[in-house]
Amino acid sequence: KEQGFEFEIVNEIDSTNSRIKKRLNSLNHKFVLAAEAQTKGRGRQNRSFVSHESKGIYCSVLWKMPFDAQQVRWFSLMSALALAQAILKVTGLRVDIKWPNDLYLRGKKIAGILIESELNPEQTEIALILGFGINVYKQDFEGELKDKVGTLEDFCDLSLDRNKLLIEILKEFDKTCKVPYTSESRLTYSRFNRLPQKKLRIQKNDYTFEAYLLGINEEGYMECIKENGEIMSLTVEEIHFV
Numbered sequence: 001k002e003q004g005f006e007f008e009i010v011n012e013i014d015s016t017n018s019r020i021k022k023r024l025n026s027l028n029h030k031f032v033l034a035a036e037a038q039t040k041g042r043g044r045q046n047r048s049f050v051s052h053e054s055k056g057i058y059c060s061v062l063w064k065m066p067f068d069a070q071q072v073r074w075f076s077l078m079s080a081l082a083l084a085q086a087i088l089k090v091t092g093l094r095v096d097i098k099w100p101n102d103l104y105l106r107g108k109k110i111a112g113i114l115i116e117s118e119l120n121p122e123q124t125e126i127a128l129i130l131g132f133g134i135n136v137y138k139q140d141f142e143g144e145l146k147d148k149v150g151t152l153e154d155f156c157d158l159s160l161d162r163n164k165l166l167i168e169i170l171k172e173f174d175k176t177c178k179v180p181y182t183s184e185s186r187l188t189y190s191r192f193n194r195l196p197q198k199k200l201r202i203q204k205n206d207y208t209f210e211a212y213l214l215g216i217n218e219e220g221y222m223e224c225i226k227e228n229g230e231i232m233s234l235t236v237e238e239i240h241f242v
């Protein structure tokens with residue numbers, strides 16, 4: 001039988017991802033934890049995620065599945081697609097996905113995803129903690145974030161309903177994250193994925209070079225082409241753009 005989401009909403013918490021991680025063994029597949037505010041919201045690469053009270057959606061979903069590295073990589077892309085599609089449906093706004101899973105509106109970051117995972121000792125099952133933060137309502141960001149970050153409301157005249165958006169996101173997760181890795185789903189992801197058209201400096205391990213990004217390959221990696229024509233694939237973990 002198809003399992004539904006189990007839901008918990010709290011006022012303030014350190015981080016919904018951290019909390020789920022601590023309670024991993026006692027929680028079921030598709031457990032959802034949402035908070036009005038986070039005091040230690042976390043982003044990728046050890047960054048923090050500003051989570052102002054009642055101004056956004058700060059939420060984590062626990063997803064347990066048989067372990068398959070390819071499927072996990074794909075999951076990280078599909079979760080961004082699910083957010084993008086839910087946002088489009090509820091607000092009419094078409095976001096850009098910045099590979100692998102940051103969401104932008106006209107150059108401003110409006111949402112991010114942090115996926116953490118734990119494998120069972122037999123390495124047969126993986127628990128994915130899929131945390132997403134969306135800046136929904138207008139708010140002030142401090143320092144360097146001011147120019148980089150935006151909210152859905154900045155770009156939308158409708159009155160936005162966070163609950164409706166969250167429900168739609170969960171529905172999309174359910175659909176999208178179950179989609180097997182196919183060329184069709186890759187194409188759908190690519191439609192939202194806006195690649196910078198300029199040459200980028202890329203650092204892969206200890207090696208720095210310049211290249212253009214080409215798109216997602218069959219394994220879910222980003223491909224780039226170097227000046228000498230060589231094509232290389234990049235993983236999220238080992239590269240960063242400089």
Ligand code: BTN
Binds near residue numbers: 058
């Ligand atoms: C990023 O932009 O680097 C990812 C941001 C992810 C933020 C969300 S908010 C809910 C969940 N709990 C956290 O501590 N982080 C994620």
